[in-house]
Amino acid sequence: MNASSYDYDLIVIGAGSGGVRAARMAATKGARVAVIESRYLGGTCVNVGCVPKKLFVYASEFSQAFKDSSGFGYTVDNKPSFDWPTLRDNKTIEIKRLNGIYDGLLNRAGVDIIRGHGRFVDEHTLAIEDRHISGAHVLIATGSWPTKPNVEGAEHIISSNEVFYLETFPKDVIVIGGGYIAVEFAGIFNGLGAKTHLLHRGDPVLRGFDDDLREFVSTELEQAGIQLLYKRQIAKVEMLTSGRYKATLSDGTVHETDLIVSATGRHPLVDGLDIENAGVELGEGGQITVNEHYQTNVSHIFALGDVIDRVQLTPVALAEGMYVSDYLFGDSPAPVNYDLIPTAVFCQPNIGTVGLTEAMAIKQFDRVEVYQTNFKAMKNTLSGNPERTLMKLLVDCDSRKVIGAHMVGESAGEIIQGLAIAMTAGATKDDFDRTIGIHPTAAEEFVTMRSPSRIIGKEVEDD
Numbered sequence: 219m220n221a222s223s224y225d226y227d228l229i230v231i232g233a234g235s236g237g238v239r240a241a242r243m244a245a246t247k248g249a250r251v252a253v254i255e256s257r258y259l260g261g262t263c264v265n266v267g268c269v270p271k272k273l274f275v276y277a278s279e280f281s282q283a284f285k286d287s288s289g290f291g292y293t294v295d296n297k298p299s300f301d302w303p304t305l306r307d308n309k310t311i312e313i314k315r316l317n318g319i320y321d322g323l324l325n326r327a328g329v330d331i332i333r334g335h336g337r338f339v340d341e342h343t344l345a346i347e348d349r350h351i352s353g354a355h356v357l358i359a360t361g362s363w364p365t366k367p368n369v370e371g372a373e374h375i376i377s378s379n380e381v382f383y384l385e386t387f388p389k390d391v392i393v394i395g396g397g398y399i400a401v402e403f404a405g406i407f408n409g410l411g412a413k414t415h416l417l418h419r420g421d422p423v424l425r426g427f428d429d430d431l432r433e434f435v436s437t438e439l440e441q442a443g444i445q446l447l448y449k450r451q452i453a454k455v456e457m458l459t460s461g462r463y464k465a466t467l468s469d470g471t472v473h474e475t476d477l478i479v480s481a482t483g484r485h486p487l488v489d490g491l492d493i494e495n496a497g498v499e500l501g502e503g504g505q506i507t508v509n510e511h512y513q514t515n516v517s518h519i520f521a522l523g524d525v526i527d528r529v530q531l532t533p534v535a536l537a538e539g540m541y542v543s544d545y546l547f548g549d550s551p552a553p554v555n556y557d558l559i560p561t562a563v564f565c566q567p568n569i570g571t572v573g574l575t576e577a578m579a580i581k582q583f584d585r586v587e588v589y590q591t592n593f594k595a596m597k598n599t600l601s602g603n604p605e606r607t608l609m610k611l612l613v614d615c616d617s618r619k620v621i622g623a624h625m626v627g628e629s630a631g632e633i634i635q636g637l638a639i640a641m642t643a644g645a646t647k648d649d650f651d652r653t654i655g656i657h658p659t660a661a662e663e664f665v666t667m668r669s670p671s672r673i674i675g676k677e678v679e680d681d
């Protein structure tokens with residue numbers, strides 16, 4: 219059958235960031251496109267991920283800002299009070315506004331939005347309740363879903379999804395996990411006034427990030443008042459008659475709390491797709507396996523974003539969506555560059571990072587210069603806030619290229635975005651050194667670190 223024999227040239231399952239981008243761009247190139255969505259337009263990021271989380275982060279930072287203001291001459295006559303329903307409901311209003319924007323983007327591009335749960339009937343046909351539609355190509359962009367510990371009483375544990383709609387704000391909370399989602403939510407709860415415990419089976423937090431950042435952030439989290447419960451896991455949860463919960467940990471200790479939030483990771487969301495009817499193969503982790511063109515083992519079925527479990531970041535899914543639309547209906551698609559993906563963690567203080575960690579650099583390069591500084595930001599000198607800033611550059615000794623840039627401190631994500639552009643363009647340490655700094659800023663430190671803190675690598679070890 220040729221493409222015109224099908225109802226659509228492209229059917230997209232999932233209206234998250236990547237799916238919407240692919241659908242919209244394909245439609246603007248003249249393709250007949252439908253998007254199937256069973257929950258909400260915008261996917262995890264807009265509804266229960268990056269957007270509402272960042273709004274909560276902003277809210278959580280005000281408590282420290284009120285304290286800091288006194289050093290600059292401000293007097294707050296009454297202790298500031300926080301009203302959870304106001305934040306929660308204002309966030310929901312903003313999310314609904316964004317849902318409407320996504321709806322408008324798809325409609326103006328001529329994409330058909332089909333509400334309901336899509337499942338494969340065969341490799342070209344999808345069923346949405348009693349309706350069947352066919353597509354020459356199908357794109358699976360269903361994203362991921364939070365995981366929860368498989369322990370007795372797990373029904374009393376919520377995921378990050380439910381945090382955004384809590385009826386009441388807890389006085390005491392346990393956050394399970396040590397990744398960026400757990401660290402961010404621990405910072406949110408702590409900043410909004412809850413006594414916060416971060417339960418992590420490892421030590422320290424943020425496995426996969428640069429080790430110096432991990433140690434630094436752990437210290438800053440404790441200093442901010444978050445209790446770190448390392449090398450322990452949740453073993454059992456019981457609901458008490460008071461409505462609180464009793465959490466028994468793997469070391470036998472018991473904690474009473476108002477709320478337990480699991481932030482231990484996410485799994486690819488393929489449940490209910492009946493994907494076996496299309497013959498699409500899954501990897502060992504339940505992810506959909508794809509080639510460099512995001513094709514599955516069934517050549518006309520594609521997948522992208524969290525469901526392929528490469529890099530679970532919204533901008534990456536957007537880039538993948540653009541590639542798929544160009545590959546199918548355009549020309550000269552630009553491959554997604556996974557080598558230099560800037561990342562931010564919106565804890566307090568913020569983290570921004572791009573390029574290699576020190577451990578990665580040692581494995582890939584013979585000699586690497588490490589430039590590192592740790593200081594109290596100017597803003598904190600008058601406020602008395604003990605929070606510090608860490609900055610780190612990694613430079614290949616042979617090419618002089620900057621191969622890693624890392625920061626913990628205020629506006630780290632904003633600053634690292636600019637460095638990511640420079641590094642993508644191939645900037646060297648000499649380029650950084652020739653750049654005039656903006657004074658007084660924290661960012662200028664990245665162009666004024668002249669002497670390496672140390673040199674690492676194979677040749678150094680041999681000396």
